[in-house]
Amino acid sequence: MESFEIPKTPYFDIGATLECGQVFRFKPIDGGYKINALGHMAEVRDSGDRWIVDSDSSEFFNRYLDFDTDYGFIQREVDDKALLSEAIAFGKGIHILRQDPTEALFSFIISQNNHIPRIKGIIERICDGLGDDMGGYHAFPTVEALASAGESYFASVGAGYRAAYLDRVAKTLVGEDIYEWKNLDTEALRLKLMSLYGIGRKVADCVLLFGFNRFDVFPVDTWIKKVFEEEYPGVPADKMSVLLVKKYGKYAGFVQQWLFYYKREKKV
């Protein structure tokens, strides 16, 4: 067990960061949260004027929690004194986590047309069933383990019609080094992701944003559609995404997450 501390600022809040919908393997504990990511585990606690992070690897979680990005700067850059202003005020403590690309990819296949509490449950059961036992918790499964499970296994843990997607994508990715994909530009990487069975523009954009930390993307789901239905009446999700990337440029991904969290939590 290792430990490090982070002084509190308005620009990091562990609750908002975890509850904003970008990640699924966490749960509240007394005074904070327990996080599982890949084969790692951390407990983040509020200790008054600082955050205390107890984990199996301070190096991993320093990077994972993204303390190197200047969120205040980005928030001032994109602030439009309108709805986005309110969304930023509400979610200014969100950090975009540096998640593992493979974990993000399979997680967001499960996320499609699904409720967040269910997504969490399905992912937890898959980790418990197929992931390495780390002593007290299970790692996210390897691609090989996912590929060996079979479609009926994914159906048995409640994946529904996505079971076929999980099975086929896992089998497709065996022997493929998706960590090499980070060398592709955003559009080429999007096409690569969308070539996988069960991954369309929205899931691809979530993987780009949360797994590859590309910020020139704007995933458009049912909530974001609600945010922009007046500004872009009748515009389908994929096209709306293109317009919003154009509008917010290299900070589009951050803007998307602030608006998503605000819309979903506040139901405005």
Place this chain on the structure above:
DNA sequence: ATCCAGGCAGATG
């Protein structure tokens, strides 16, 4: 009970 969820593939105009 009915609706709906971080959508997608496949079929059809």
Place this chain on the structure above:
DNA sequence: CATCTGCATGGA
């Protein structure tokens, strides 16, 4: 190119 439909599941 655009629009339509079926889809598994269970929380709200």
